[in-house]
Amino acid sequence: DGGITQSPKYLFRKEGQNVTLSCEQNLNHDAMYWYRQDPGQGLRLIYYSQIVNDFQKGDIAEGYSVSREKKESFPLTVTSAQKNPTAFYLCASSPRWGELPGNTIYFGEGSWLTVV
Amino acid sequence: AQSVTQLGSHVSVSEGALVLLRCNYSSSVPPYLFWYVQYPNQGLQLLLKYTSAATLVKGINGFEAEFKKSETSFHLTKPSAHMSDAAEYFCAVSDAGTASKLTFGTGTRLQVTL
Numbered sequence: 001d002g003g004i005t006q007s008p009k010y011l012f013r014k015e016g017q018n019v020t021l022s023c024e025q026n027l028n029h030d031a032m033y034w035y036r037q038d039p040g041q042g043l044r045l046i047y048y049s050q051i052v053n054d055f056q057k058g059d060i061a062e063g064y065s066v067s068r069e070k071k072e073s074f075p076l077t078v079t080s081a082q083k084n085p086t087a088f089y090l091c092a093s094s095p096r097w098g099e100l101p102g103n104t105i106y107f108g109e110g111s112w113l114t115v116v
Numbered sequence: 117a118q119s120v121t122q123l124g125s126h127v128s129v130s131e132g133a134l135v136l137l138r139c140n141y142s143s144s145v146p147p148y149l150f151w152y153v154q155y156p157n158q159g160l161q162l163l164l165k166y167t168s169a170a171t172l173v174k175g176i177n178g179f180e181a182e183f184k185k186s187e188t189s190f191h192l193t194k195p196s197a198h199m200s201d202a203a204e205y206f207c208a209v210s211d212a213g214t215a216s217k218l219t220f221g222t223g224t225r226l227q228v229t230l
Contacts, residue, residue, distance in 0.1 A: 004159075031216055040125065042206060042220040043160075050216075058217075090159055097216045105218060107152075107159035 003027070004108035006091050011113050013078070013085070021076045021111045023091035032074035033092040033105065036060060043090065049074055050097035078113060086115050118143040120209050122221035130229050135179075135194040137224045139207035142188065149190040150208040150218065151181055160206065166190060177201070202228045 004025045013019045025032065030051050035043040045058030049068040063082025068074055074093075078085045091108040123138040141147055148167050152160040164175025171183040181192045190207060204225045208218040 006159075040222055042222040043218075044220075045217065048217070092160075094216055103216060104162055104165065105216070107161070109159045110157070112157075 004091055004093055004106060006089075006108040006111045009109070009111060011111060013113060013115050015115055016080045018077055018079050019085075019113065021078070021089055021091075021113070023074045023076065023108060025072055025074075025091075025093045025108075027093060027095075027106065028071070029093035029095050029106075030071070031094045031097040032068065033094075034058075034064070034066065034074070034076045035090040035092065037088040037090060037110075046076065046089075085113055088112055118147065118209050118219050120207050120219055120221035122205075122207050122224050124224055125222065126225045126227065128227040128229060129197045131199055132196050135192070135197045135201065135226065137192040137205050137207075137226065139181075139190045139192065139221060140188055141190060141207075141209045143209055148210045149181075149183060150210075151175065151179070151190075151192050152206045152208065153177075154204045154206065154223075156203075163192070163205075197226075197228045199228050199230075202226055 007022045033048045034046040037043050044060050046064050047066045049055040052071045055066050055068050065077045089111045092105050094103050094105045119142045121140045150165045151163040154160050163179050164173045166173050166183045174180045179194045204223045206223050207221040210218050
């Protein structure tokens, strides 16, 4: 089945540690995204990638890093510099970057990160 | 900068009653508008989207939304609520020129009671 796979579903991290969340898609989509979701705040864009080997900061990129070495993969690293990392993280993808009406954004199932 | 306001963080309806979830947007250019649904501990699923074609948009699961430019609104409705509709609903907007970047509202949690 085609889709977006995020792993792990639940992750616990000690303060001061970096952690990497995996996101893989087999939809052959060019564009990929990472969002953070906090209760009562909706979704906020962390990073996005328009195409392989390219990525840009979103609205809340501080304390996060990404890479896009393969079209199907867009891992997110939450570094120790992120002050409040406990949240639900959502990976997404879309066929292409741009203004086409058909360019729908599809989401993965999400990953819960808890700092202990 | 574009923004989305969802009135009511929680809405409760009886099964079989009308569902109305409100969304108002602010955009300096003609927008694209979206409604997504999220079930507990899951990702977001697209319900419907407006991309400057018909102003009344029909989506999945019997939902529809009407784009009203004069009111800058894109409210989501369903004539008859079902228990399975209980979830969180997000309205999102993007400028037509950058349709790949979405700005989300804070969400409305829909409760359906017997």
